[in-house]
Amino acid sequence: MYNLLKGKRGIITGALDQNSIAWKVAEKAHEQGAKFVLTNAPIAMRMGQINELAEKTGSEIIPADATNVDDIANLYEKAQEVLGGKIDFVLHSIGMSVNIRKKISYTESNYDYFMKGIDVSAMSLHKMLSVAKKMDVINEGGSVVALTYMAAQRTYPFYTDMADIKAMLESIARSFGYHYGVEKKVRINTVSQSPTKTTAGTGIKGFDAFYDYADSIAPLGNADAESCADYCITLFSDLTRMVTMQNLFHDGGYSSTGVSAEVMEKFSTEE
Numbered sequence: 001m002y003n004l005l006k007g008k009r010g011i012i013t014g015a016l017d018q019n020s021i022a023w024k025v026a027e028k029a030h031e032q033g034a035k036f037v038l039t040n041a042p043i044a045m046r047m048g049q050i051n052e053l054a055e056k057t058g059s060e061i062i063p064a065d066a067t068n069v070d071d072i073a074n075l076y077e078k079a080q081e082v083l084g085g086k087i088d089f090v091l092h093s094i095g096m097s098v099n100i101r102k103k104i105s106y107t108e109s110n111y112d113y114f115m116k117g118i119d120v121s122a123m124s125l126h127k128m129l130s131v132a133k134k135m136d137v138i139n140e141g142g143s144v145v146a147l148t149y150m151a152a153q154r155t156y157p158f159y160t161d162m163a164d165i166k167a168m169l170e171s172i173a174r175s176f177g178y179h180y181g182v183e184k185k186v187r188i189n190t191v192s193q194s195p196t197k198t199t200a201g202t203g204i205k206g207f208d209a210f211y212d213y214a215d216s217i218a219p220l221g222n223a224d225a226e227s228c229a230d231y232c233i234t235l236f237s238d239l240t241r242m243v244t245m246q247n248l249f250h251d252g253g254y255s256s257t258g259v260s261a262e263v264m265e266k267f268s269t270e271e
């Protein structure tokens, strides 16, 4: 028990069910002494099990569609009321591509769906940061973390439009990180996570095969949702107070490995 987040107040988006990365972050933040509110899109609340998590972590739920600035403003206002002051950390754990859902290939992308994906999965970070800055809801030294995937740097054909959307998300974290850092010392980072078996993850075509491939490349194997949550907690804590505008790989070493002996063996014709 470290109490790394003792006395801190937070907002955690994106906990849909027990597999969600955000669900694990909420559990760990609770363990580390934080107080926080949970939020998700109203539709997801009807489908998910967020009430169970709220009960377990003693937190309130404030519905908000992250593409709607009025919802976001209401979220911040209510969160400050419920938690009794300004916010110290925010988790952005929101991703959705209609093109992926409808199994439309990258080159055939539907542009209305593409725009929707950008709004939900990348612009929502800008909106959450912009409203927070205007309302001055984040304490000095506060930390914002958004989750991303390495398809922003290298091509993974099945990740379709989400690759471009994640590149935008990472860029927003850097660009906003500059301005919010100068003005309020608020830090903004993205965590680039291994393939993880969640609703968003497993919705991707060929996910299982790719999950195994990544696992056989990464020296430490794929990072699971729980270890991702641990990493997020360190980023919310004061121990990382000088880390900002970074895209941080949390992937068991996958992103730095060209090929593994295990994969080589599968292709080897030598006796």
Ligand SMILES: NC(=O)c1ccc[n+]([C@@H]2O[C@H](COP(=O)([O-])OP(=O)(O)OC[C@H]3O[C@@H](n4cnc5c(N)ncnc54)[C@H](O)[C@@H]3O)[C@@H](O)[C@H]2O)c1
Pocket (backbone or CB within 6 Å): 013, 014, 015, 016, 017, 019, 020, 021, 022, 040, 041, 044, 064, 065, 066, 067, 092, 093, 094, 095, 096, 120, 147, 148, 149, 192, 193, 194, 195, 196, 197, 198, 199, 200, 201, 202
């Ligand atoms: N699962 C993976 O393999 C993987 C890998 C790297 C990064 N990520 C990222 O992690 C984040 C969390 O995804 P997850 O894997 O835990 O899946 P998940 O499906 O459990 O979480 C996605 C969440 O986004 C929420 N959401 C969708 N539209 C929204 C809106 N308009 N407003 C507010 N919330 C909305 C959903 O309700 C859901 O709770 C996403 O950004 C995802 O891209 C996932």
